[in-house]
Amino acid sequence: MPFSIYAQMAVSGALMGLVYALIAYGFQLTYATSKSINFGQGELVMVSAFFSLTLIDHGLPYWLVVPLGLLFGAALGLVVERAGVRLALEQRSEGWILLTIILGLLFFSFAENVWGRDDRPFPTPIPTDPIHVLGVDVTALELSVAVGVLAVMVLIELFKRETLLGKAFEAVSADRDAGELMGISARRTIMLSYALSGTVAALAGILVAPITTVGPTMASALVLKAFSVAVVAGLESGFGVVIVGMFLGALESLASFTIGSGWREAPGLVLLILALAVRPTGVFGKAAIRKV
Template sequence: MDMLLQIVFSGIALGMIYAVIAFGYQLTFSTSGTLNFGQGEALAVGALIGLSTVSHIGNYWLMIPIVLLAGALYGIGVERLSVRPALKIKSQGWIMATIAFGIIMKNVAENIWGKDDLKFPSPVPEAPLQLFGANILPMEIIVIVGALVLMFAVEFFNRKSIYGKAIVATAADRDAASLMGINTGQVITFSYAISCAAAAFAGVLVAPLTLTGASMGASLGLKAFAVAIIGGLTSGLGVIVGGLILGLAETFTGFYVSTGYKDVPGLVLLLVVLAVKPAGLFGKTAIKKV
């Protein structure tokens, strides 16, 4: 029972990381119908900037606002250079453009920080805590709390602020929002800023539990995309549920079967969801009236 609780808690922590990254996919898709396929690189760059910042100021918590700002600026760069030109001519070129932007940033990161993985200092003791007999890492608790705080903060912003309501309106109907005087171009830019800020934040959450490097975001970004598809690209709740499903599936498979097979259940679930409910578990199929 103790080991079961430990596996469940680790799965939830991993799932919340996936959910934060997938939340960024969901946000940009809702407002613009586009995705940043370099989202994993935004996570890696955020973690590396966080590592350098912590090394200089010596405080993990003061580093977080700097990383959020850096992530937002990264997102603005992605939208301006990779997405906006394609949207102007109604092209699907943003797919390859966002991939190319991510590859460029990965190479830049390797030249600045090197190709070797680096140890990210933990802001809390690394000794596990005893919770109902299970060993729980303090950083895993921070991951879960931090991920929930970020997503609830963005949701509160969307519901209570004027600019947040503009995001909601653009997500509901971009053409109608434009006719109502909303600058949908700025809204899309802002959604990319929030998306990459969330990915950068996920980077500094997961980095103390793993190693930090320019390649750390590749797998996480891909799995988060699977989470977004499983939960539904139009549902904020869906990405949370999808993240928890994938995180728990990986930890249970890794412990009870083999770590070599831990990626299999999530991918199988992805294929099943695409076959049975292509819009995702909580997604809604768009109906266009002609």
């Protein structure tokens, strides 16, 4: 079989893997400041996609729908922080695990009752005609996913490193107690991290919806793979999630093509098991040294 076919499958899978990386990046943003994760992140992806589709159905142009969808995602992230995370963190408990799952189920039920259970197409002005590049065919839609994912991650990293608010984010990430002693509000910083995580989830929904369609279960598989990417890469490495996400996407595509579609999910599970068994801190993570 020609090598070009394998190259085509690997490139297409790697571009899809960037969506896993983007959702995994949302996990990293909240973990950095609060050591908590929103286990309802997939529902934020789905509800934001439905909201954006509703705006399109009401006649709003695509260029306006995208920023409004991102703002909606940020608002959902703040809801999760206030309703499911804040009190648990203040009480130093792990209750946020169950609360974020419950909020995710509520968002899922809300979507089913408002928009229905059927999958719906997501219109986009981005053309889907293939472009021949270096021996493989890619579409402008697939390239838009890559550009969108990398652009938002670069912007957030620049924000964290070049602005005072971003430096507060990094300070709380490094040492929450020391940051508070320096006058930094840990609560507001955690709120910011959840708002950014919601924004990232909304962008993932808008980018992937034209490819997968919009439905209540559209993100159920995506978020599991994204969590695998976050754990394998390490919950503190933005660069790592991009590499691992692309690798997982390419591996899934090749496994589905060569072995069968029934084995498509196997690579992510194998990677997660190996990462937890061999390097629990992640491939790009750093072991934390604690004084006792």
